[in-house]
Amino acid sequence: MNYKQYNRGNFFVAALFVLIAVWQLSACNTNQKTSTGTEFTFIQGSELDSMYGPNHMILMKHLVLGPDGDTLQNGFAADSMEEIPYPVVANSDIKEVLQKMSPESTVEIYIATDSLKLRMPGNPKIEALPNGKRVTFLIKVFKVLDFAEYDTYRNTKLLTRIMAENKFIDNYASKHGGGWLLDSSRMIKFRVSSSQTSSEKTAIEYLSNYGSLLKNAPINKQTSISFDCEVSTLDGIPIVNSVMEGRKYKAIYDEQFFDIPALNTLPFYVSPGIKAEFLVTSGDGFGAAGRVGIPSYAPLRVLIFNVEIIK
Numbered sequence: 056m057n058y059k060q061y062n063r064g065n066f067f068v069a070a071l072f073v074l075i076a077v078w079q080l081s082a083c084n085t086n087q088k089t090s091t092g093t094e095f096t097f098i099q100g101s102e103l104d105s106m107y108g109p110n111h112m113i114l115m116k117h118l119v120l121g122p123d124g125d126t127l128q129n130g131f132a133a134d135s136m137e138e139i140p141y142p143v144v145a146n147s148d149i150k151e152v153l154q155k156m157s158p159e160s161t162v163e164i165y166i167a168t169d170s171l172k173l174r175m176p177g178n179p180k181i182e183a184l185p186n187g188k189r190v191t192f193l194i195k196v197f198k199v200l201d202f203a204e205y206d207t208y209r210n211t212k213l214l215t216r217i218m219a220e221n222k223f224i225d226n227y228a229s230k231h232g233g234g235w236l237l238d239s240s241r242m243i244k245f246r247v248s249s250s251q252t253s254s255e256k257t258a259i260e261y262l263s264n265y266g267s268l269l270k271n272a273p274i275n276k277q278t279s280i281s282f283d284c285e286v287s288t289l290d291g292i293p294i295v296n297s298v299m300e301g302r303k304y305k306a307i308y309d310e311q312f313f314d315i316p317a318l319n320t321l322p323f324y325v326s327p328g329i330k331a332e333f334l335v336t337s338g339d340g341f342g343a344a345g346r347v348g349i350p351s352y353a354p355l356r357v358l359i360f361n362v363e364i365i366k
Contacts, residue, residue, distance in 0.1 A: 086165075093148040093164060099195070100160025111141035112205040113153060114198040119181075122168065122188040127180045133351055135212070135343060136197060138205075149192065156196045164192040217242070220336045220354050227289045227356075228334060235334075244334040247325075273323035279307045279365040282322045285358040286315060288349060289334070303361065315340060317357045330360040 086094045114136040119128040130137060142150035152164055166174075168184040171192075175181050184190070200208055224244055228235045234246040281303040286295035295315070297304050304322075306312050311319050317339040325331045337343070337352045345351040 089148040089151045095164040102155045109143045110202045115196045118193040120191040161195040224334045247331045275323040283361040325359045333357040
């Protein structure tokens with residue numbers, strides 16, 4: 056898994072800009088208006104003859120362009136589509152336009168900057184826009200699925216995602232030494248070694264007792280612990296390093312202290328004197344949302360060491 060999906064996203068964006076240019080040259084007088092007076096136009100595909108029912112999901116992406124054509128928000132950069140319920144009730148102009156969109160259609164909606172600031176608060180690029188201007192909210196609908204079709208789509212996407220992440224993890228493990236074990240209960244690869252305060256024999260005994268590490272109850276169950284950790288993506292983007300921060304982390308069993316789920320669970324499986332390295336899927340990381348600087352669906356490397364029982 057090398058995130059080539061972003062290249063496909065960039066291709067879609069480039070193609071959409073071409074469509075926009077063609078429309079601007081050849082169809083300047085085809086604007087329609089919503090019931091509230093917001094202008095929009097189809098630049099690809101056609102309007103639906105009749106609405107879908109309530110039990111449908113829309114697969115779409117969107118792009119927000121500023122008054123000068125600069126990109127304010129780019130949903131096409133993500134490697135997965137947005138999934139939203141079909142809007143049976145049109146309580147906004149965007150939902151009213153979505154009601155009209157057929158699969159493989161693309162629409163531009165023209166929204167005043169003043170209105171956009173109210174719709175999307177907290178976005179620095181949008182907050183900096185001058186009032187009295189107009190932005191372009193571009194939407195492409197790829198598919199409209201009934202619930203049975205959507206269930207199949209969702210399960211297939213999940214399986215494909217899991218396989219891709221696990222392949223990325225396997226490739227990383229094969230290039231970074233041996234000793235890896237797989238805990239199939241959570242699809243996490245891990246390996247352990249002794250720390251400076253214990254012997255190699257400690258690690259061997261630890262593995263013999265906890266070879267299926269995460270299938271067993273946590274070793275430090277119902278305790279408070281402190282620990283050092285390093286967290287990064289598999290391609291080396293640093294996320295957390297407690298040693299560099301000059302402090303040990305602390306956690307209480309069964310409480311959610313950290314925004315990285317792995318740090319709320321994995322330290323409780325590591326005994327004092329053991330250093331454990333885990334390769335986890337994005338389900339134990341930042342998931343589909345990602346984080347600033349961290350792509351969506353990014354597997355993580357998590358190193359836990361210097362574990363101490365507080366009580």
